[in-house]
Amino acid sequence: MKQSKQLIQTLRETPKDADVVSQQLMMRAGMIQKQAAGIYSYFPLALRSIRKFEQIVREELAKDGCQEVLMPMVQPAELWQESGRWTFYGKELLRFKDRKEAGFCLGPTHEEVITDMVRRTVRSYKQLPINLFQVQSKFRDEIRPRFGLMRGREFIMKDGYSFHATDADCDREYWAMFNAYKRIFSRLGVKFRPVEADSGAIGGSFTHEFHVLAGSGEDAILSCDSCDYTSNLEKTEAPALAITDNGAAFPLKRDHFATPGVVGQVEQAAGMKDADHDGMPITQTSKFYLFRAMFADETTKLVGAVLRGDHEVNPVKVKNLVGALDLELFPLEEAEAFTGAKSGFMGPVGLKDVQMVVDLSLKGAVNLTCGANKTDYHHFGLDPARDLPGATFADIRLALEQDTCTRCGKGKYQAYRGIEVGQVFKLGIKYSKAMGCTFLDENGKDQPMIMGCYGIGVTRTVAAVIEQNFDEDGIIWPWPVAPYQVHLLNLDPANAEVNLVANRLETELEAAGFEVLHDDREGMSPGAKFKDADLLGFPLRLMVGTKGLKEGVVELRDRRTKQVTKVAPDAVLGAVRTAKDRIFEGLETAGGR
């Protein structure tokens, strides 16, 4: 393919509003253009990568018997009213009316449509299980789209849905998809992890997210260095730490420490002074959070969370513990009014009508400090079990790197940043029940189908690949999704011999099945072509120039290692094959474990 005929317009300078590496490089490489906040056009190079990844997805899903469909992006309001999400889904659901004033929305996901399709088609257990997927554009009107393709409003997604007669069969499919996803991301050639995640308010017994590891990832992940346990930080189980020995328990000393104006846990610990103490160890302090929990029956309740001073609360754990639908920090003004103390001096003692939860690492702890609910004062001698009657002890803290793994008890957690690119989820009968998607079982009884759903953010994955694979010069494409595999640089198109050799190599490599972009642009200095090639980042660069041909060689350069091999033109095909094999040997597929 001749580059001079391709629509590839590189930019020397980084567009101002590109804030993450993948967006900067894709815009500079002329792969994408922004049309509006979170809405992009894909140019040929980008589309080639996207299509390649889609192809991997299709091939792997086909192995598990998944069937591809295509559903409408514009969906009728009625379906969403049936599932209850028309009102429940927030402003991310872009709603509008057609000329007849009928309600519609742009599909942010397709549970409703697929459920409708299946309920109108499938009637018997003999037609189950079935697993349908599509690759399609989604629209979610994000509050704050950012990070280029990683959190856009319109994006391409592979979404799949399975329907089963039994719970066990749904579980089987779940793990089949789990393994299919492992194959997909392994083939992609990136470092990734399947991660246990919180299943959220939707319910469902379990869910895994697939994360591409990258320093710029939005999600924190902890992974045991000894066993398989890998989880999203919002779910990671935290071990109960050994109780700090604070001596024999003494009664609660109210308002013991005067700590005027000292705010912040570390400063407070240092500021707690009396005859016997010049500051307290932070492990002997406690911190207190007041939440308002909202429940399915629309009631609310105050929940107080007590943790060791150096620990952070994990609101997701608190939410799940009290069985709330949603949990929010009690607004500061209301909290101050409720406790009678300014921020920094609130505490759990003596509060009425608050459900207290205490972190496991404080179970058995005594002689702690806590806010006195009186501005500028702290209590001393808190014994949660004694002073907080009715309190529940549970794991409610954020796990930390180097915490001991709760699963194997041996390893330590290692922290990673991840970009969530896929999720497998067991839906159960939430949609099938609400929408009457039923089948007749062996006994002729009507049953709601058990559903699973499985998503992969296609465009986000392509961006994530770049977030993980780049250097100061540009993108470093993994072979499987590189727009082209070989960038053939014709360094002197005006020279007949150079031209001849370059054209011959292009033909030869393409005939051998390689995807070659031949930079045959005239009047461009070699340096400029090198820069462009680095930016576009195809795995191999083949340079044909006057200088080399004088020695009877052309040069093959590995984009990632920057290693250059000089080969005779006749030996290029073999050298490219060898280089490809070498690249595949080094291909990162970690995470498949």
Next chain:
RNA sequence: CGGGGCGUAGCGCAGCCUGGUAGCGCAUCUGCUUUGGGAGCAGAGGGUCGUAGGUUCGAAUCCUAUCGCCCCGACCA
């Protein structure tokens, strides 16, 4: 939502404070010379200065509104 910043040629920016009718680099086009890490010279095209009002003889510049874009935010519970 709160706070901050920015909208001037395809991209990156200057000009604005102190009003006088728009400029630089890259990119694009033409010609000549160049050709191994973003070449040189000469010339050319391209902007109702986000939009709408207002002040003024005169507004990119001052005022008001509006739209768009970007960033940041909650060791305190």
